[in-house]
Amino acid sequence: MSHSHAVIIRTHASKGSHITDPPPDASLARQYGGNSAAGWLGRLPSSWLPFVQLARLSPPAAVILIFFPHLFGLLHAGIVDHKGPVCLLQAALLLLVGSFFLSNTVHAWNDLVDAPLDALVERTRNRPIPRKAITPLAAALFALSQGAGAALCLAFVPWLGGSPYAALYALPGIASFLYYPYAKRHTYFPQLVLGLSLSWGIIMGSMAAGRAPSHVDWPTLCLYLASTLWVMIYDTIYAHQDLKDDIKADIKSLAVLFQGRTKAALSVLLAAMAGLLVACGWLSGMGVGFYILAAGGATASLALMIVQVDLNSTSSCWWWFSNGFWLAGNAIAAGLFVEYVFAQGQHVSP
Known part of the structure; x- marks a missing residue:
């Protein structure tokens, strides 16, 4: 089942019992299953653990997946509008905190x-919800509380x-984001919905840098669409785990x-993404740095992923995702x- 923001699975026993790992093959088959008890999670009170699992906080990939597009939009706006580093750093910290709360909110909503x-x-x-470690009401209240945190960040x-x-x-x-968990019931394109949702962070990053609505222009739109295709590529590979x-x-x-045409289809998406970047x-x-690192680096890494991933192997899909x-x-x-x-070196922001 496609859902890109989660964690390595381990089986969490009921309160008072111990935590056990599944066999290696089963663990690979259930990566990002949303019930990890690894590392620091095993030291949490048993009543906390299901909520941390619900939010996919270990590892923190879920937060970074949401933060990346916000960072893209913020940096792009900083380049175009010559924003100073203090302005961008403050906005980046706020967006990171907001991404944390947004990630917790959407994961709880999706699982609900x-x-x-x-x-x-x-x-x-x-x-947590299917195994009845959290009731639907508790998950809904958790989502609302985290949504309030995200809204507070937005207010700042x-x-x-x-x-x-x-x-x-x-x-x-x-x-x-609210529609995304329903998309897989209605359309074969939930990855497109997810891409549009996550990549909206580019618009929000641009707003955080002070861009006026009229300044959400063609370059920003190209970056937004490129990010959408990026999400579609990696989440389609992720979805093959549950095919x-x-x-x-x-x-x-x-x-x-x-199915059998996935690599060809992803190659087309990658070509479009490269063109948009x-x-x-x-x-x-x-300048040349953007073309080499952003356009060239992203295209090369995703091309390698498409070529090398074994879509019939759950462990390979997980590793490449x-x-x-x-x-x-x-x-x-x-x-x-x-x-x-480079732009800062050429222009001193007032």
Whole structure:
């Protein structure tokens, strides 16, 4: 079942009993299952653990997946509008905290809606709600509390010099996140919905840098669409972990739609993504660093992932997903950061 923000699975026994690891093969087959008890999680009070698992806080990949697009938008706006480093650093810290609360919110919401489907999929059937470690009411209250934290961060955007329209522009992103868990019931394109949802962070990052709504222009749109395709690529590979169970449960995804044609389809998406990154760079007047690191680095890492991943192997899909999104995301962020540093050297912000 496609859901890209989760954690390595381990079986959590009831309170008063011990925590055991599944056999190695089963652990690989259930990566990002949403019920990890590894590392520091094993030292938490048993009443806390299901909520931490619900939020996918270990490892923190879920938060970073949401933060990356916000960072892309923030850096791009900083380059184009010559924002000073103090302004960007303050906004980046606020967006990171906001990403933490947003990640917790959307994961709790997704698991709440997906609980009947999660129970049908081997990798996800031991998530906190299906295994009854958390009641639906408790999950809903947790989602609301985390949503309040995200809203509070959003309220601070104008206070730090961001756009006063930030809250208004957050609404489409919120709506798409709310719809996402239903998408797999209605369409074979839930990865597109997820990509549009996550990549909306680019718009919010731009707003946090103080861009006016009229300044969400063609370069920003190209970056937004490139990020959307990036998400679609890595999440389609992720979805192949559950392909057999998803087909049986009538859960829709691009993995189910493409099946034997997945690599060819992802190659087309990658070519479009590369073109959009180049267009973003050209329209924004970027330098060679952006083209080498962001466009070149992200394209090369994703091309390697598409070529090397064995879509019939759950462990291979997991490994390339967990490494591939980091490589491409860091490449885009590095390209934008290098360009920002160069731009700062050419222009002293008032």
